[in-house]
Amino acid sequence: MRICLLQPPRPGGRGTNLLPPLGLLYLASSLEKAGHEVALVDAALLGLSGEGLLRAVAGREPDILMVSAFTSDVSSLACEMPRLREGLPAGTAMWLGGPHASCRGAASLDDLPWFDAAFIGEAEETAVAAVSAFPAEPDIEGVIRRSAPRGTAPASIADLSALPLPAWHLAPPGLYRGLPNGVVLRRSPYAPILTTRGCPYHCTFCAGFRVTGRSLRHRPLQMVWDEIELLRTRFGVREIHIEDDNFTFDRDYAMAFCEEAAARNTGLLFSTPNGVRLDRLDPGLLSAMKRAGWYVIHCGIESGSDRILAGVRKATDTASIRSAVRMIRDAGLPAAGYFILGLPGETRQEMLQTISFAKGIGLAWAHFAAFLPIPGSEAGDSYLAAHGIPGGSWSTFHNTACPAPPEGISRAGLKAIQRRAFMSFYMRPRPFFRAVSLLFRGRHAARLARRALEYLSPRAAADAGCAG
Numbered sequence: 001m002r003i004c005l006l007q008p009p010r011p012g013g014r015g016t017n018l019l020p021p022l023g024l025l026y027l028a029s030s031l032e033k034a035g036h037e038v039a040l041v042d043a044a045l046l047g048l049s050g051e052g053l054l055r056a057v058a059g060r061e062p063d064i065l066m067v068s069a070f071t072s073d074v075s076s077l078a079c080e081m082p083r084l085r086e087g088l089p090a091g092t093a094m095w096l097g098g099p100h101a102s103c104r105g106a107a108s109l110d111d112l113p114w115f116d117a118a119f120i121g122e123a124e125e126t127a128v129a130a131v132s133a134f135p136a137e138p139d140i141e142g143v144i145r146r147s148a149p150r151g152t153a154p155a156s157i158a159d160l161s162a163l164p165l166p167a168w169h170l171a172p173p174g175l176y177r178g179l180p181n182g183v184v185l186r187r188s189p190y191a192p193i194l195t196t197r198g199c200p201y202h203c204t205f206c207a208g209f210r211v212t213g214r215s216l217r218h219r220p221l222q223m224v225w226d227e228i229e230l231l232r233t234r235f236g237v238r239e240i241h242i243e244d245d246n247f248t249f250d251r252d253y254a255m256a257f258c259e260e261a262a263a264r265n266t267g268l269l270f271s272t273p274n275g276v277r278l279d280r281l282d283p284g285l286l287s288a289m290k291r292a293g294w295y296v297i298h299c300g301i302e303s304g305s306d307r308i309l310a311g312v313r314k315a316t317d318t319a320s321i322r323s324a325v326r327m328i329r330d331a332g333l334p335a336a337g338y339f340i341l342g343l344p345g346e347t348r349q350e351m352l353q354t355i356s357f358a359k360g361i362g363l364a365w366a367h368f369a370a371f372l373p374i375p376g377s378e379a380g381d382s383y384l385a386a387h388g389i390p391g392g393s394w395s396t397f398h399n400t401a402c403p404a405p406p407e408g409i410s411r412a413g414l415k416a417i418q419r420r421a422f423m424s425f426y427m428r429p430r431p432f433f434r435a436v437s438l439l440f441r442g443r444h445a446a447r448l449a450r451r452a453l454e455y456l457s458p459r460a461a462a463d464a465g466c467a468g
Contacts, residue, residue, distance in 0.1 A: 001036045004062035008073040009043040018178045019192050024068050025166035030124040033164050040170040054087045068098035075395040079466035081114035097123045102211045103376030106144050118144045121154025160219045165227050173235050181273045184296050187238035191231045195224050199245040204312045207376035208245050239269040247272050248280040261292035269293045275300035275338050278324035286331035297328045301337045304357025305350040325361045334364035342371040342414045344379050346406050355421045368421035370402040
């Protein structure tokens with residue numbers, strides 16, 4: 001069976017892609033292992049849209065087109081899918097996967113009515129089963145068919161050792177020169193990897209559990225290091241970004257990884273750009289991470305208000321956050337903090353409190369996202385039930401657009417607070433020079449400047465329409 005995997009186009013065209021499509025690479029290797037012919041079209045990387053995208057996909061002559069989409073991709077797909085549906089042969093199946101399908105379930109097929117099926121959860125095994133049965137459409141747990149929609153639990157893979165290494169030959173890391181997740185980058189080329197899947201926490205703003213579940217599972221360290229060595233020796237990767245939601249949750253596993261990294265002495269640098277839980281760090285683990293090659297610790301902080309932290313069930317408070325950041329700095333590592341402005345029920349005063357807190361705890365870098373009502377999250381589903389899709393479409397589902405401000409604050413008002421956060425944090429001499437040292441590296445500086453302009457624009461982003 002011939003299968004084409006598609007990473008959707010993104011606003012801004014070529015160069016806006018941030019990461020190799022790791023989920024699609026896992027899917028590709030599982031399908032290749034099952035004997036299928038797999039091609040990848042990364043429209044975001046190549047800057048493809050319109051007729052150019054149709055030619056690229058049609059040139060692979062796929063029996064099945066599989067698309068992985070974030071919610072922020074829905075609007076661009078709504079522009080592209082009618083042309084793909086009309087231009088590909090009538091018998092071509094079109095299947096949707098990725099975070100939007102997992103978080104919206106059957107509603108994702110309403111959002112994107114050109115797809116025949118939606119795959120929810122960890123789709124490697126369900127996709128292989130569905131492709132093997134094609135064109136029949138048997139009931140498969142984790143697959144929602146348009147022809148016979150029914151409720152289904154997300155698919156989950158109990159033993160991650162059953163998954164082959166991602167198909168890196170389809171997306172060599174050196175091709176990806178955009179900003180990485182987490183922005184901070186020391187060396188190129190870099191590559192994202194996963195060592196664990198799953199998150200046992202219940203933060204109300206997050207829907208990651210819809211994709212990878214609540215149960216934390218580990219990849220065998222030998223498999224992880226086989227992948228790292230492949231990336232290092234075959235593709236020249238010099239920096240590894242561990243994209244886990246909870247890399248440090250299991251201290252013994254994280255320590256074993258760090259000790260192996262130090263023993264191998266490969267010269268690689270490491271980062272955990274999705275952030276780590278501050279309550280899962282200790283001086284011994286931080287020391288091991290530094291010896292292994294970590295040069296920054298990204299921290300999921302979210303708010304400087306104890307009331308808001310309790311409300312989003314972060315299971316931490318400002319005193320413990322302050323103490324943990326001090327511990328990171330005592331270990332000789334800079335700390336980078338993630339914050340969310342405009343969480344449901346948050347007041348303007350609490351947002352200003354968050355900005356003040358971020359400035360006062362010794363962070364070298366800070367990012368101030370606007371709250372997004374992520375489908376599948378508790379806070380997101382509550383917002384969507386009360387207000388509907390922001391603006392009536394998913395086109396403003398971006399941090400820079402501030403689409404879902406809390407009650408009593410406008411989009412423009414939230415955007416002004418977000419702009420104030422960045423300006424007041426970085427326009428101080430010491431934080432400015434620390435950030436320059438940490439962030440600005442070669443060609444990376446120009447991309448970072450473009451990203452900064454999106455956040456510092458005094459107005460929220462306008463709704464995006466279909467080009468042409």
